[in-house]
Amino acid sequence: MDETLHNLLAPYKDKSEALIPILQHVQGELGYLSDEAMLAIAGTTGIPESRVYAVASFYAQFYFTRRGKNQTKVCSGTACHVKGAARILDTFERELGIACGTTSEDYEHTLETVACVGSCALAPVVVVNDEVHGQMESGRVGKIVAGLNTNGG
Amino acid sequence: MNAINTPADLGPMRDYCQAALGRQKVRFLVCAGTGCIAGGSMAVYQELQRLLSERDINVDVELLYEGKESDAGVGTSGCHGFCQMGPLVRVEPTGTFYTRVKAADVPDIITATLDENSEVERLLFKNPDGSRSVTEHDVPFYNRQQRIVLDKCGTINPEDIRDYFAVDGYQALAEILQHLSPMEVIDIVTASGLRGRGGAGFPAGRKWLGCHKAGGSPKYVVCNGDEGDPGAFMDRSVLEGNPLAVIEGMTIAAYSVGARYGYIYVRAEYPLAVVRLQKAIEQAKQYRLLGENIMGVDFDFDLYIFQGAGAFVCGESTALTLSIEGKRGMPRVAPRPRTTEVGLWDKPTLLNNVKTYAFIPDIIRRGADWFKSIGTESSSGTAVFALTGHIANSGLIEVPMGITLREIIYDIGGGIPHGGTFKAVQTGGPSGGCLPASLLDTPIDYDSLDEAGSIMGSGGMVIMDENTCMVDVARYFLQFTEEESCGQCVPCRLGTKQLLEILKDICKGKGRKADLDLLYELSHSVHGGSVCGLGQTAANPVLTTLRYFKDEYEAHIFEKRCPAKVCKDLISFRIDEEKCAGCTLCARACPVSAITGEKKQVHVIDQSICIQCGVCKEKCPTKFSAVECVSPKLVMEVA
Numbered sequence: 111m112d113e114t115l116h117n118l119l120a121p122y123k124d125k126s127e128a129l130i131p132i133l134q135h136v137q138g139e140l141g142y143l144s145d146e147a148m149l150a151i152a153g154t155t156g157i158p159e160s161r162v163y164a165v166a167s168f169y170a171q172f173y174f175t176r177r178g179k180n181q182t183k184v185c186s187g188t189a190c191h192v193k194g195a196a197r198i199l200d201t202f203e204r205e206l207g208i209a210c211g212t213t214s215e216d217y218e219h220t221l222e223t224v225a226c227v228g229s230c231a232l233a234p235v236v237v238v239n240d241e242v243h244g245q246m247e248s249g250r251v252g253k254i255v256a257g258l259n260t261n262g263g
Numbered sequence: 264m265n266a267i268n269t270p271a272d273l274g275p276m277r278d279y280c281q282a283a284l285g286r287q288k289v290r291f292l293v294c295a296g297t298g299c300i301a302g303g304s305m306a307v308y309q310e311l312q313r314l315l316s317e318r319d320i321n322v323d324v325e326l327l328y329e330g331k332e333s334d335a336g337v338g339t340s341g342c343h344g345f346c347q348m349g350p351l352v353r354v355e356p357t358g359t360f361y362t363r364v365k366a367a368d369v370p371d372i373i374t375a376t377l378d379e380n381s382e383v384e385r386l387l388f389k390n391p392d393g394s395r396s397v398t399e400h401d402v403p404f405y406n407r408q409q410r411i412v413l414d415k416c417g418t419i420n421p422e423d424i425r426d427y428f429a430v431d432g433y434q435a436l437a438e439i440l441q442h443l444s445p446m447e448v449i450d451i452v453t454a455s456g457l458r459g460r461g462g463a464g465f466p467a468g469r470k471w472l473g474c475h476k477a478g479g480s481p482k483y484v485v486c487n488g489d490e491g492d493p494g495a496f497m498d499r500s501v502l503e504g505n506p507l508a509v510i511e512g513m514t515i516a517a518y519s520v521g522a523r524y525g526y527i528y529v530r531a532e533y534p535l536a537v538v539r540l541q542k543a544i545e546q547a548k549q550y551r552l553l554g555e556n557i558m559g560v561d562f563d564f565d566l567y568i569f570q571g572a573g574a575f576v577c578g579e580s581t582a583l584t585l586s587i588e589g590k591r592g593m594p595r596v597a598p599r600p601r602t603t604e605v606g607l608w609d610k611p612t613l614l615n616n617v618k619t620y621a622f623i624p625d626i627i628r629r630g631a632d633w634f635k636s637i638g639t640e641s642s643s644g645t646a647v648f649a650l651t652g653h654i655a656n657s658g659l660i661e662v663p664m665g666i667t668l669r670e671i672i673y674d675i676g677g678g679i680p681h682g683g684t685f686k687a688v689q690t691g692g693p694s695g696g697c698l699p700a701s702l703l704d705t706p707i708d709y710d711s712l713d714e715a716g717s718i719m720g721s722g723g724m725v726i727m728d729e730n731t732c733m734v735d736v737a738r739y740f741l742q743f744t745e746e747e748s749c750g751q752c753v754p755c756r757l758g759t760k761q762l763l764e765i766l767k768d769i770c771k772g773k774g775r776k777a778d779l780d781l782l783y784e785l786s787h788s789v790h791g792g793s794v795c796g797l798g799q800t801a802a803n804p805v806l807t808t809l810r811y812f813k814d815e816y817e818a819h820i821f822e823k824r825c826p827a828k829v830c831k832d833l834i835s836f837r838i839d840e841e842k843c844a845g846c847t848l849c850a851r852a853c854p855v856s857a858i859t860g861e862k863k864q865v866h867v868i869d870q871s872i873c874i875q876c877g878v879c880k881e882k883c884p885t886k887f888s889a890v891e892c893v894s895p896k897l898v899m900e901v902a
Contacts, residue, residue: 127588128589129589129590130569130570130586130589131569131570133572134531134572164591165590165591168591168592168593168749169592170574171531171572171573187494188651188652188689188692188739188740189493189651189652189657189725191736191739192652192653192725192731197877200874200876201854201878204854224532225493225532225575225743226491226493226494226495226496226532227532228490228496228499228532228533229297229298229301229346229496230346230494230651230652231298231347231349231651231657232298232347233651233652233657235301242297242300243301244301244302247881248876248877248878248881249852249878249881249882
């Protein structure tokens with residue numbers, strides 16, 4: 111086990127009841143749950159590997175693959191949906207050149223939808239790297255993506 | 264004063280906090296709800312602080328508590344509700360209410376308030392008749408509301424427990440610790456008629472009694488803040504705006520049922536709510552309001568936050584407790600003991616929604632009769648809704664039960680914007696239904712909404728205008744429940760999948776006559792055969808749209824036409840030759856180069872290339888309005 115992982119997991123030795131907070135903590139630090147991390151969690155807590163995977167794969171929050179540097183989340187809540195979120199998503203897919211739910215090959219971008227970010231009064235909403243863009247129009251997508259490509263390298 | 268060592272300390276504490284806050288002549292309260300933050304309210308807050316400091320005004324709250332006077336201060340508050348008009352700033356004590364405030368407006372606000380004793384006219388809410396409203400009470404959006412749970416959200420700083428003390432915070436807990444037995448508290452909750460605000464409306468008093476009577480130790484009190492319905496943000500706003508009301512309510516519940524530990528289950532998607540709760544719990548501990556010997560009496564209660572990991576089904580009580588235990592959140596199969604008897608770690612557990620707990624302190628302080636006097640006979644109190652969609656005034660509202668949908672939509676919501684026509688109102692999220700204009704006079708209460716085929720739900724209310732396709736809405740909700748089905752029972756796992764496939768086909772113009780009957784039949788099977796509430800209610804969006812908007816299904820199936828012009832496979836865009844001025848805007852914007860035409864010449868869309876993205880229609884200047892959307896699809900001319 112590499113050292114970062116070892117230090118991360120040290121406080122959780124044999125604490126099988128804290129599985130979800132552990133998964134959250136590890137993903138928060140490492141960005142996603144690698145095979146190595148999953149095995150280390152099982153080893154440290156004493157929970158069978160199969161159960162660690164069963165639990166982690168049940169919840170939408172956990173990722174098993176590396177994520178892009180820039181994360182774009184198009185809200186697909188009801189208010190956003192009736193105000194044209196689908197069209198915003200289509201435009202992001204075209205502008206970023208990746209399908210929803212995937213990461214670009216150079217790990218620059220990840221594009222996905224979220225169920226609701228609770229900013230329904232600003233619908234349709236897009237969250238780009240934790241910044242909320244409200245009352246989106248497909249015409250504004252190009253500018254946002256261009257900004258990411260300049261700033262993000 | 265930095266701790267409550269006996270319940271009798273609460274009165275002096277309130278006076279102390281009120282006196283300190285009273286030393287500030289003016290207070291600018293900047294809304295720090297999620298909506299306003301997204302709109303830039305923190306820049307407004309910083310600018311206020313900067314400019315007041317430049318005037319050598321002491322804005323440090325701590326100095327007030329040391330007895331120093333101050334001309335003005337700045338604070339952040341939770342959500343005021345009127346998110347659409349954000350960022351919002353409220354000036355106390357006058358109550359002056361500013362909307363759409365930018366950092367650049369701050370100098371004018373300060374000058375008007377501190378030097379001229381006036382208002383900045385342009386930032387006041389503009390009524391449809393052109394007049395301006397000075398305070399929230401003058402704004403139609405607010406003056407038809409009755410705020411209890413949301414009352415303090417926009418007026419106190421949720422990150423300072425002393426603000427909560429100043430508005431009678433913890434008086435209810437002090438009262439019961441001094442004078443009431445657990446059973447007496449439960450009697451008050453029962454008499455108030457409070458029903459669970461998570462959606463199902465189970466009488467809170469009966470649930471509390473069940474947990475009180477259940478044997479087993481330790482007992483748990485759990486707050487369900489796994490607000491998963493898309494289009495809903497009521498619980499989030501309460502947790503962010505007045506976290507201590509929820510914590511005080513839970514502490515009272517713990518005393519009543521005899522619980523030693525509590526959990527607040529919050530969606531991980533609500534980072535701000537988590538931060539505010541952490542601060543609130545920390546401060547409550549400092550003041551001896553959580554932990555051992557609360558207020559110096561023989562009563563211990565510890566409270567923890569559990570962050571959900573993104574599973575809608577965890578809003579179901581048994582799934583939620585399993586999730587806290589670190590397991591997959593799959594609802595337990597009936598018959599099963601009640602959660603009040605066998606819940607978290609198989610111990611008696613009281614599980615209520617955020618708002619249910621938030622009502623408790625007010626009910627204790629003001630009495631069961633007061634609460635019962637609000638609302639209707641069977642549904643007492645108020646209901647909180649997130650009013651969103653095609654509505655002029657979007658935001659968070661709290662209204663007495665029994666008010667009609669029409670009053671909410673037209674009096675509070677201001678009707679449908681841009682001259683649109685009302686088509687449907689959706690309540691209850693994926694478990695609820697869509698109600699048509701003919702039911703606008705339905706009163707809001709658990710039973711009336713149930714009868715109409717929808718549910719009260721936890722408070723999402725999405726308004727839809729004529730540009731919404733009801734088949735697409737049903738498809739949208741089924742896609743959601745199909746994804747969120749935990750998969751353990753066949754009716755839900757496969758039933759939602761098949762319902763979704765049929766709805767997708769109809770939206771694509773591949774619907775068959777028999778599909779309508781099949782949708783009914785499948786809906787009833789999913790309803791009757793599923794293990795938990797998610798599956799049992801999953802078909803509600805289908806059943807209500809079939810019941811009230813059958814003509815739209817028929818148009819899709821028989822005419823291959825989408826009346827609302829939403830379903831991509833059934834629409835085409837075309838350019839009106841008479842209207843097109845050849846400005847080339849559409850051709851330049853078209854992502855697939857489907858539009859051809861010379862400058863100042865009529866443009867043409869090649870239907871074989873067009874992907875129906877609608878950018879051309881968006882780009883076409885209003886003065887031309889040359890691009891139109893038609894349904895059914897244009898038949899391609901063969902060259």
